[in-house]
Amino acid sequence: MRFDLIDLKLYCDVVDAGAITAGAQRSALALAAASTRIRKMEDTLGAALLTRSRQGVTPTPAGRMLLKHARTILAQGALLREDLGAYAGGVSGEVRLLANTNALTEFLPEALSQFLAAHPHVSVDLEERLSDEIVGLIAEGVGDIGIVAGTVEMGALQTYPFRTDRFVVVTTAGHDLAKTGRVAFADVLAWDFVGLDRASSLQRFLAGKAAREGKPLKLRVQLRSFDAVCRLVECGVGVGVVPQTTARRAAKTMALGIVDLTDDWALRDLTIVIRSLDELRPYARELVESLRA
The missing domain is CATH 3.40.190.10 (Periplasmic binding protein-like II)
Structure with a gap:
């Protein structure tokens, strides 16, 4: 069984977006190329990974198992790039930040500009989502940091006031x-x-x-x-x-x-949500502290 990192990222993007077309866009792949990769993954595995319908796609039991391992592998890959980036002289850290519309448009531009100016080797992957979607994605480990409306149920996630x-x-x-x-x-x-x-x-x-x-x-x-x-x-x-x-x-x-x-x-009341401060990579922890400040 051979899945490369592009396959795994594409699969996660497709599941997160709920559609192959939107997932392909997130992975910067043409729709035909993305469909071929998903089909080859299913052929290699010998089982369907996605249930397709008019409403989009959802993972099958095999797909949910792949999703769990794919996210672990991709997270380890991100950690590897972060650890080696400083030696290569390039980007040494990447943080995935999910935010609702209000936070993204009104408060994050200034807050992020200050953080990125102070950390020239860190990149931030910023995505707009509904607050309840963000809570679920942070809990699943899809994103590092979320900013949500304080009215949503946040479960066991760690929270900090934002704006x-x-x-x-x-x-x-x-x-x-x-x-x-x-x-x-x-x-x-x-x-x-x-x-x-x-x-x-x-x-x-x-x-x-x-x-x-x-x-x-x-x-x-x-x-x-x-x-x-x-x-x-x-x-x-x-x-x-x-x-x-x-x-x-x-x-x-x-x-x-x-x-x-x-x-x-x-x-x-906008709130910062994370799974655990201890689980975050160093630059993600620094971004949380910067946003809190």
């Missing part, structure tokens, strides 16, 4: 909602929305909340940043849900109304 923010509704300055000051998310669903790309963790979260209210989230346009959302809201395209820090910054240069959401989930 506090809240989501608000942004509108045009003269909008009816702007006159209320406070509103429930369910009452905002009557208006058209300007939002982030449907693949973003926040947009998926809001769509789920709208579904629980039995109402559609009427997205007129999807963009790549909160600042872009604010610009189109100012132009009267729709209303948006953004972090309060973003809204206050944008309101300095744009004619916006800012309306507090009364829902409990709108207040975001």
Whole structure:
């Protein structure tokens, strides 16, 4: 049985993404090449590794066993690169960081820039995910460090406070909602929305909340940043849900109304989650300490 590291990484990426296409993108492989590699792995093993359906792929019992060992092998490979990197004069450490939309867009750019400037031989693999997904992936050892909303159940993971923010509704300055000051998310669903790309963790979260209210989230346009959302809201395209820090910054240069959401989930106590500080590689531990500071 011969699986190389590219095979193992591809397989983990496919399982994490829940689709061969998305897994191939994460591994920087063409879809045809990725499909061929997965098929050859199954032929070599003599058993199916993935159950395929219209909803995506899930690992079979054999696939779950391979996943467990593949992650161990890849983690050891990362440790080997880290230990030898200093001798080679290149990147001597890599940290995989998973974060929700709020943390990724509002707080991590500054925090990471300071850390990376102080550690020129360390790289950070940053990925956006939903908070509950992050907790599961950190528990499974897929990521080193996660930053999640404090409202999710974190089980036995070690946690540290990170930042506090809240989501608000942004509108045009003269909008009816702007006159209320406070509103429930369910009452905002009557208006058209300007939002982030449907693949973003926040947009998926809001769509789920709208579904629980039995109402559609009427997205007129999807963009790549909160600042872009604010610009189109100012132009009267729709209303948006953004972090309060973003809204206050944008309101300095744009004619916006800012309306507090009364829902409990709108207040975001962002939390750092890890499996164990002792299990982290040195640079990952240093990043945790840097984020806490």
